[in-house]
Amino acid sequence: MIVTSETGVTLVGGAPISAQMLGLCLERAPTLVAADSGAGRALALGHRAIATIGDLDSLDPDVRARLPSDSLHPIAEQDTTDFAKVLRSVEAPFLLGIGFTGALLDHTLVALSTLAAHKGAPCVLVSDHEVIIHAPRSLSLNLPLGTRVSLYPLWPVTGRSRGLEWPIEGLTLGPQNQLGTSNRVIARDVHLEFDAPGTLVFLPPEMLDAALAGLGISARSPGVGGL
Structure with a gap:
């Protein structure tokens, strides 16, 4: 190192x-x-x-x-x-x-x-436009209603979601399959599960602290979303 x-x-x-x-x-x-x-x-x-x-x-x-x-x-x-x-x-x-x-x-x-x-x-x-994380197999996020959440898998994946307007269960997401761009939050507690790694999650930049909290990170910050 x-x-x-x-x-x-x-x-x-x-x-x-x-x-x-x-x-x-x-x-x-x-x-x-x-x-x-x-x-x-x-x-x-x-x-x-x-x-x-x-x-x-x-x-x-x-x-x-x-x-x-x-x-x-x-x-x-x-x-x-x-x-x-x-x-x-x-x-x-x-x-x-x-x-x-x-x-x-x-x-x-x-x-x-x-x-x-x-x-x-x-x-x-x-x-200035977004924050991007590589989603773990299970990811929970606390997000304001209406927040844009885009899912972009780099290879085919399946999974389940809770709290998004358009659920992903039953879909195969992938670059040559269905994509998950511009989904929206309809319940503050959003939960995502994936059957394999490889899905990137895009959030607005003001959701940086929410993204960190979802990854289990306690950073020096004014609080969730506090940009």
Whole structure:
């Protein structure tokens, strides 16, 4: 491990991020680690990562010069993304990843696949538009009525739901089957069960704390949904 933290860790990637969302992540996961060019994104918003991890081929020379040399941790192999390199190099109770979605579509798709394949500490991807979690086999969420909940399985899965307007029981969800986008909450206590891993759950960004609570994470925050 390159970084070991007793608190949650915010991972920052190279895609555009806002000061507000980075600040909200750091309130909940105050240790900041950058994936390659994410170090420059953080510096531009007034934050310096304690470690920068990746192949470092996208790290601007001016940014590199502003970082302590002992905070740079190059991993030269090209078989995995910088997001994957950071995930396997950080040990923490939970991880928030910001700056890994929303720029190049292929990078976003790879980040989603990496999230689903990750087997370590719970990780939530965060952007100005949504929060994304890889659902465990059983997931309970406390959400306001009318909240948009999108389910996107990366491969065929079956399951059951309670509290959603359109139940998923009896359906095979998958990229080439029926999808579960833009469902809605009709009861505050939403419960999802899946017969296999691989389903991503998309929620509005203001549901970050609800997503963390659903994963069993107690973060430093003002409360469920409190963005």
